[in-house]
Amino acid sequence: MTPSAPTAPRSLRSRIIAVAVAAAVLAGVAVAYTLHAARRAQSADAASEFGLDRGQLYFRGTEAGGAGRVARLPAPGEATPGKAAHQAARTTGGPSCERFYAAARTALCLQRRSGIPPKSYAVVLDERLREKRRIALTGIPNRARVSASGRMLSWTMFATGDSYAGSSFSTRTSILDTRTGYLIKNMEEIPLTLDGRRYHSPDVNYWGVTFARDDNRFYATVSTKGRTYLVRGDMRKWAATALRTNVECPSLSPDNTRLAFKKRVREGTRDPWRLYVLDLRTMREHPLAERRNVDDQAAWLDDGTLAYALPGADGRRSDIWSTPADGSGKPVLRVRGGSSPAAVG
Amino acid sequence: MYLATTDAVAKSSKKTKKTKKSEKTEKSEARRGRVAGPVLALGAVSLVTDISSEMVTAVLPLYFVLQLGLTPLQFGFLDGLYNGVTALVRLAGGYAADRGGRHKLVAGGGYALSTLSRLGLLLAGGATAGIGAALAADRVGKGVRTAPRDALISLSGPPDTLGRAFGVHRAMDTTGALLGPLAAFALLWATADAYDAVFVVSFCFGLLGVLLLVLFVPGRRELSPPKPRDPAARRPGAPALLRVPAFRRVLLAASLLGAATIGDAFLYLLLQRRLDFAVSWFPLLPLGAAAVYLLLAVPAGRLADRVGRRAPFLAGHVALLCGYVLLLAPTDGWPLLVGVLLLLGVFYAATDGVLMALATPVVPRERRARGMAVLQTGQALARLLAAAGFGAAWTLWGIGTALTCAVIALTVALAGAAALLPRTERTP
Numbered sequence: 178m179t180p181s182a183p184t185a186p187r188s189l190r191s192r193i194i195a196v197a198v199a200a201a202v203l204a205g206v207a208v209a210y211t212l213h214a215a216r217r218a219q220s221a222d223a224a225s226e227f228g229l230d231r232g233q234l235y236f237r238g239t240e241a242g243g244a245g246r247v248a249r250l251p252a253p254g255e256a257t258p259g260k261a262a263h264q265a266a267r268t269t270g271g272p273s274c275e276r277f278y279a280a281a282r283t284a285l286c287l288q289r290r291s292g293i294p295p296k297s298y299a300v301v302l303d304e305r306l307r308e309k310r311r312i313a314l315t316g317i318p319n320r321a322r323v324s325a326s327g328r329m330l331s332w333t334m335f336a337t338g339d340s341y342a343g344s345s346f347s348t349r350t351s352i353l354d355t356r357t358g359y360l361i362k363n364m365e366e367i368p369l370t371l372d373g374r375r376y377h378s379p380d381v382n383y384w385g386v387t388f389a390r391d392d393n394r395f396y397a398t399v400s401t402k403g404r405t406y407l408v409r410g411d412m413r414k415w416a417a418t419a420l421r422t423n424v425e426c427p428s429l430s431p432d433n434t435r436l437a438f439k440k441r442v443r444e445g446t447r448d449p450w451r452l453y454v455l456d457l458r459t460m461r462e463h464p465l466a467e468r469r470n471v472d473d474q475a476a477w478l479d480d481g482t483l484a485y486a487l488p489g490a491d492g493r494r495s496d497i498w499s500t501p502a503d504g505s506g507k508p509v510l511r512v513r514g515g516s517s518p519a520a521v522g
Numbered sequence: 523m524y525l526a527t528t529d530a531v532a533k534s535s536k537k538t539k540k541t542k543k544s545e546k547t548e549k550s551e552a553r554r555g556r557v558a559g560p561v562l563a564l565g566a567v568s569l570v571t572d573i574s575s576e577m578v579t580a581v582l583p584l585y586f587v588l589q590l591g592l593t594p595l596q597f598g599f600l601d602g603l604y605n606g607v608t609a610l611v612r613l614a615g616g617y618a619a620d621r622g623g624r625h626k627l628v629a630g631g632g633y634a635l636s637t638l639s640r641l642g643l644l645l646a647g648g649a650t651a652g653i654g655a656a657l658a659a660d661r662v663g664k665g666v667r668t669a670p671r672d673a674l675i676s677l678s679g680p681p682d683t684l685g686r687a688f689g690v691h692r693a694m695d696t697t698g699a700l701l702g703p704l705a706a707f708a709l710l711w712a713t714a715d716a717y718d719a720v721f722v723v724s725f726c727f728g729l730l731g732v733l734l735l736v737l738f739v740p741g742r743r744e745l746s747p748p749k750p751r752d753p754a755a756r757r758p759g760a761p762a763l764l765r766v767p768a769f770r771r772v773l774l775a776a777s778l779l780g781a782a783t784i785g786d787a788f789l790y791l792l793l794q795r796r797l798d799f800a801v802s803w804f805p806l807l808p809l810g811a812a813a814v815y816l817l818l819a820v821p822a823g824r825l826a827d828r829v830g831r832r833a834p835f836l837a838g839h840v841a842l843l844c845g846y847v848l849l850l851a852p853t854d855g856w857p858l859l860v861g862v863l864l865l866l867g868v869f870y871a872a873t874d875g876v877l878m879a880l881a882t883p884v885v886p887r888e889r890r891a892r893g894m895a896v897l898q899t900g901q902a903l904a905r906l907l908a909a910a911g912f913g914a915a916w917t918l919w920g921i922g923t924a925l926t927c928a929v930i931a932l933t934v935a936l937a938g939a940a941a942l943l944p945r946t947e948r949t950p
Contacts, residue, residue, distance in 0.1 A: 192737040199733050203726040210722040211713060218714030273714075290714060 225306035226270035229279055229521050234478070237277050238269060239494040240514030247271025247286070247306075250512070252478060252520050267512075272306055275318040277517040278476070281327030283355060284519075287318035287334075299332050301355060312360065316349060320474050321517070324388035325431065328356050329395075329412075331386035350383040350397070352412075367410065369399065371419040378402065385426035385474050386410075389433050396427040396436060407438065407455075421460075425450070426474035428483075430502065431522070434458060437465075437475045437483050437502065452485065454502050467500045467508045477502070478520040486516040560678040561687045563738035564671060565694030567731050571633055572695055574727035575660070576702025577720055578640065581710060582657075585717050604661040609902040611665030616895025619670035625891055626741040629674065632667025633735055636660045637728030644721045669895035674739065676882040676890055682827055684882050685834075688875030689823020696816040700809060763893055768884035768944050773900050775939035776877055779839050780904030782935035784846075784912040784928050786811070786866065792849050792921065793862055807863065814867020815874075822871040823879070831880035832943045836936060838872025841865045843932045850925050877901075884944070 227249060229235075234252035238244060248269040271277075274286035275297075282304035289297045297318055301310040316334030323330050330353040352361045364383050369376045378401050386397040395410045399419065407424035410417040427438040434457055439450040448470035455462040465483065473485040482499050489496040497512035512518070619628040639659035646652025672688075679687045706720050713719045764770055790807045826834045845865035848858060878894060885893030908931075915924035 196730075196733060196737055200730055203730050207723040207726040211709060211716075211719050214713040214716035214719035218716060290711065 225272050225302075227268055228305040229282060229284060231521055233521055234484075234512070235271070235277065235279050235284075235517075235519045235521060236497055236512050236515040237274055237517040238267075238515055239489070245275075246273050247277050247517075248515070272300070272302065274300075274517070276321040276332070278321040278323050278519045279521055280323040280325050280519070281521070283323050283327030283330070285321045285323050285330050285332060287321050287332055289318055297334060299330075299351065299353070301330065301353070310355075312351075312353070314349070314351070319348070320350075320385045320426065322385075322387055322428075322474070323519075324392050325390055326392055328392045329354060329388045331388070331395075333384040333386075348382045348384045350386060352386060352395075354412075364397075367415060367417050369408065369417045369419065371401075371406065376401070376419075383408075385428075387427050387429045387436075387474075389429055396429060398425045398427065398438075405441070407436075424455075428475050428477060430477050430480055432480050435502065437477065439471055439473070439475070452483065452500075454483075454504070463504045465500050465502070465504050466506055467498065469508075473516075476518045476520065478518070479522065484511060484518040484520070486518070489514060557683070557687050557690045558679040560738075560740050561675055561691055562694075563734065564675055564678075565691045567633070567735045567739065568671070568691060568695040569698035570727050570734060571636070571731035572698025573702045573705060574640070574698075574724045574731060575636060575664070576699045577706040577709075577724040577727070578643070578660070580703035580706045581717060581720050584710075586653075604657055605902075606906065607658065608661045608665035609899045609906070611662050612669055612895045612899050612902075613892075615666035616669035616673075616892040618666075619673060619891035620889050623888075625670040625674045625677075626735070626739055628891075629667045629670040629739075630732060630735050632663040632665070632670070633728070633732045634663070635666070636663030637725060637732055639663065640721045640725035640728060644718055644725070669898060670891045672878050672894045672898075673891035676878065676894070677887060678740075681883060684879040685823040685826030685831060685876060686820065687823070688879050689820040689826075689871075692823075692871075692875040693816050693819040696812050696819065700812050700816065703809065763885065763889055763896060766884060766886075769881070769893060771942045771944055772877075772881050772884055773897055775942040776897055777900040777904040778935045778938050778942070779932075780901040781908050782928065782931040783842065783905050783908050785905065785909040788909070788912055788916075789845065789849070789862060789866060792925070793859060795921070796849065797855070797859060810859075810863040811866040811870070814864055815870040818868060818871035819875060822868075823875055826872075826876045826879055831876050832945065834872045835876050835880055836940055836943070838869045838876070839932065839936055839939070841872065842869040843929065843936065845869070846925060846929045846932065850922070850929065880943075 225247070232252060233249045235247060235249045238246055238248040246269060248267050248271055250266045250268065272284075272286050273288065275289050276285075276287040278285050279302075284302040284306055286300040286302055287297065288300060297314045297316055299312045299314060299321075300308055301312075303309050314334055316336045318332070319335050320331075320333040322332070331350060333348050333350045336347040336349050349363045350365075352364055353359070364386075365381055367383075369381065381399055381401045383397050383399050386395050388395045393412045395412065397408050397410060397417070399406050399408045399417070404422055405425050406419040407421050407427055408417045408419050423441050424438045425441070427436045429436055436455045436457060438453055438455065440453045440462075441449050442451045443449045450470050450472055452465040452467050452471050452475055453462045454465060467485075469487060471485050471487060473487075475483045475485040478484050478499060481502050483502050484497055484499040486495040487498050488494070494514070495516040496510055497515045497518045498508045499511045500506065500508040615628055615632060619625045636659070639656045642656030642659060643653060646656055675687055675691055676684060705723070709720050709723060710716070764773075786808065790804065793807060794804060822834055822838075842865065845862050848861050848865065853861065877897070881893060881897050882890075912924055912928060915927050919927075
């Protein structure tokens with residue numbers, strides 16, 4: 178751009194030099210900061226500072242100075258009210274994940290990277306939290322589970338929409354057998370029996386898979402025609418059967434006798450869910466002491482305790498709470514500023 | 523410089539048709555293919571600034587929803603609120619710029635404020651209140667600078683090349699708007715979601731824009747030597763402007779058409795519904811329309827200079843109307859996508875800068891910034907109304923009926939605008 182007459186031509190050169198120098202300095206600042214940020218990102222992707230050990234509660238930190246990275250703290254058998262947050266014992270510096278779950282010697286980390294279009298990944302980690310396998314996906318990470326043995330992995334991505342609260346969303350749920358390496362990218366084709374009949378509909382959506390100890394039987398949510406069902410599935414037979422309605426995000430207890438899930442107790446988008454536990458022998462369910470709206474797939478810390486994320490107070494994204502599985506007692510704040518709880522026992 | 527010719531702007535209508543015509547033909551012959559230096563300088567400022575602001579605009583929804591955990595609804599509300607603020611602040615910017623011809627100062631202040639807001643985003647570090655404040659500062663800066671900048675462009679060239687001048691400016695502006703999101707997503711990709719890097723780089727671009735403005739855009743002294751004043755210009759406030767019948771007509775026409783414009787977001791949403799592509803491609807749609815806008819802005823401006831601004835301005839809205847009809851028609855797949863984006867790009871190319879060129883001759887130079895601010899605000903508020911109305915119609919009657927209503931409304935508005943817009947402009 179060469180401005181003409183009105184400004185003295187003598188100063189034109191000096192003005193061009195001034196802009197060139199300023200542009201060079203600003204470019205330097207921009208490049209330096211970007212390089213710095215990229216290096217920081219690499220360190221976040223770098224090897225975890227800890228591995229998977231028994232007796233630890235793993236979670237995704239959501240507070241500054243470790244936001245988005247997995248952290249852990251010793252998990253005492255029972256919650257200790259008063260010392261709830263265990264802030265001092267927290268170890269940070271794990272992998273960066275949107276969702277995280279771990280069991281035995283395997284961890285599953287769902288990541289999301291911006292770009293055009295944004296990409297997501299399911300990353301399988303070994304007992305030292307080193308990357309073993311990376312699967313590229315599309316969508317927004319939502320649920321992640323590892324079977325008790327560490328063999329079967331499953332995760333759910335939102336393909337469209339980004340909340341179960343809205344009326345229209347679509348999910349893709351994948352299952353990975355880490356022993357054979359067999360990957361089912363989208364389990365929607367599984368033959369489904371509903372009300373005793375084979376059911377066909379293009380609108381089925383599965384999410385929140387939880388595997389039993391035998392690594393074959395599993396439970397999940399299926400939604401179709403505006404209703405949600407609890408389904409029991411069988412990997413070897415590759416079949417699923419709907420058991421009951423209005424159940425979402427099941428989670429099987431370590432002893433495999435009970436199923437925790439969120440149940441819709443109110444229509445609409447305002448506080449629709451409450452946590453329940455279903456006894457698989459009697460098929461009777463009871464609500465938990467937690468009376469707040471829980472939109473999470475609960476995780477069993479042990480046979481008597483469930484943990485789940487709730488929106489945090491004071492602008493924190495989420496906190497992890499726990500409550501007894503038998504409906505007694507009252508909820509306890511376990512981790513301040515955390516989500517994706519997973520107890521490795 | 524073209525001071526000799528710009529003097530004629532306000533009173534050009536008083537000159538005899540013959541003199542005006544021969545004078546303009548002469549000038550446009552001489553200046554064909556060239557645009558005044560200040561226009562290029564302002565274009566460069568806008569280019570660099572738009573890289574800066576579009577970088578942030580492109581990543582903010584992701585930042586809010588994914589990093590900070592706001593719901594899309596909360597973000598939408600915040601965004602809508604601030605867009606309303608912009609419209610009102612614009613009037614203040616225009617008024618301040620006209621007082622003593624401080625266009626450069628006011629525009630520069632707006633650019634600087636928006637640039638500083640990037641530091642605010644950086645320092646807020648995720649606190650919602652801080653981010654809200656930074657976002658507000660950015661929008662206030664944007665609102666303040668727009669009218670003085672367009673006034674500067676209108677004061678920088680001979681009146682018969684204004685269409686081209688605005689075309690060149692809008693093309694450069696849109697280039698920045700295209701590069702911004704690409705730069706932002708490249709940065710996020712390279713740094714694994716380091717939003718702070720996006721804010722820092724955006725700040726650097728913004729600062730460069732301010733510097734370019736300070737050094738290369740002429741200020742008060744160079745642009746407007748004290749003039750014998752139009753008697754209307756001495757009356758205070760914007761209402762005086764509204765007493766200029768020609769301006770009133772342009773304002774009414776622009777607002778009328780604005781009130782029948784349903785908003786790009788709805789069009790993109792409709793496209794997504796009809797074509798059912800992955801939501802992750804959604805951010806690319808505006809880029810498609812912007813690319814068409816970029817390519818056609820200068821030709822549309824030149825055409826407007828040659829045949830008068832009224833025809834391209836109306837034709838642009840006809841293109842938009844065709845876009846609506848295309849969405850109603852049983853078209854599908856690529857033809858629908860390409861057709862709608864193309865028509866939307868044509869609409870912007872033929873109307874955005876052209877409207878400013880259309881309004882220039884009817885606004886005395888002493889109140890140029892104010893006039894443009896009133897015009898832009900009127901248009902923006904009308905569009906806000908249209909978007910709200912369309913959203914309501916969509917919810918109440920479903921998409922097909924809402925779109926049919928939009929087609930009817932735009933057809934009526936077009937007829938009204940055609941009747942309103944002054945025909946006094948020169949024909950070739």
